[in-house]
Amino acid sequence: MRVLSQKTKYALRALQYLALRRHEGPVLISDLSEDEKIPRKFLELILLELKNNGLLQSKKGKGGGYALRKAPAEITLGQVIRLFDGPVALMPCVSESAYSACPECHDEAICGTRFFMKEVLDATAKILDGTTIADVLSRSQLLESKRALSSPATGYQI
Numbered sequence: 001m002r003v004l005s006q007k008t009k010y011a012l013r014a015l016q017y018l019a020l021r022r023h024e025g026p027v028l029i030s031d032l033s034e035d036e037k038i039p040r041k042f043l044e045l046i047l048l049e050l051k052n053n054g055l056l057q058s059k060k061g062k063g064g065g066y067a068l069r070k071a072p073a074e075i076t077l078g079q080v081i082r083l084f085d086g087p088v089a090l091m092p093c094v095s096e097s098a099y100s101a102c103p104e105c106h107d108e109a110i111c112g113t114r115f116f117m118k119e120v121l122d123a124t125a126k127i128l129d130g131t132t133i134a135d136v137l138s139r140s141q142l143l144e145s146k147r148a149l150s151s152p153a154t155g156y157q158i
Contacts, residue, residue: 002085002088002090004081004085005084005085007042007046007084007085008080008081008084008085010036010038010042010043010046011046011049011050011080011083011084012077012080012133012136013036013038014032014036014038014043014046014047014050015050015055015068015072015075015080015133016133016136016137016140017032017035017036018032018056018066018067018068019068019072019133019134019137020137022067022068022072025063025065025067026058026059026063026064026065026066026067027065027066027067028064028065029043029044029047029065029066031065032047032066046084047066049083049084050080050083051066051069053083054069054070055068055069055070055075055079055080056068056069057069071134072132072133072134072137073132073133073134073135074132075132075133076128076129076130076131076132076133077128077129077131077132077133077136078125078128078129078131079129081128082097086098088121088124088125088128089117089121090117090120090121091113091114091117093105093108093111093114093117094114094117094118094121095121102114
């Protein structure tokens, strides 16, 4: 099973951070690095890659830093994951962008494993490509408010 790389996880955290602060202007790398506990040099590479792929913009000098180029509702998890980790397919024979036949397969057209792995890919892609940074923030805020309502200090339980 593939897991998300640390680079991808940091990229997703950085995008959420920038989305939350999008109305405050550009964010300094040092602030993002410190607040999100992301190593600065690694973060610089991640932000540059996001910028080079049209997701971020940067401004130099006083008042400079990084900001989202697109609205949080226009950046999907699928875009970010594919950018840093490549195709989301578990087998190369079902990948659209990185297809290659499995050497051990005798007949791809009747391979049951391939059939089910294609279903897994389609379901995964539907979720990742249908979930935006705005959705992630919204879900986090909902969970945070539910947790606050359930805390012993309020006396309420959900």
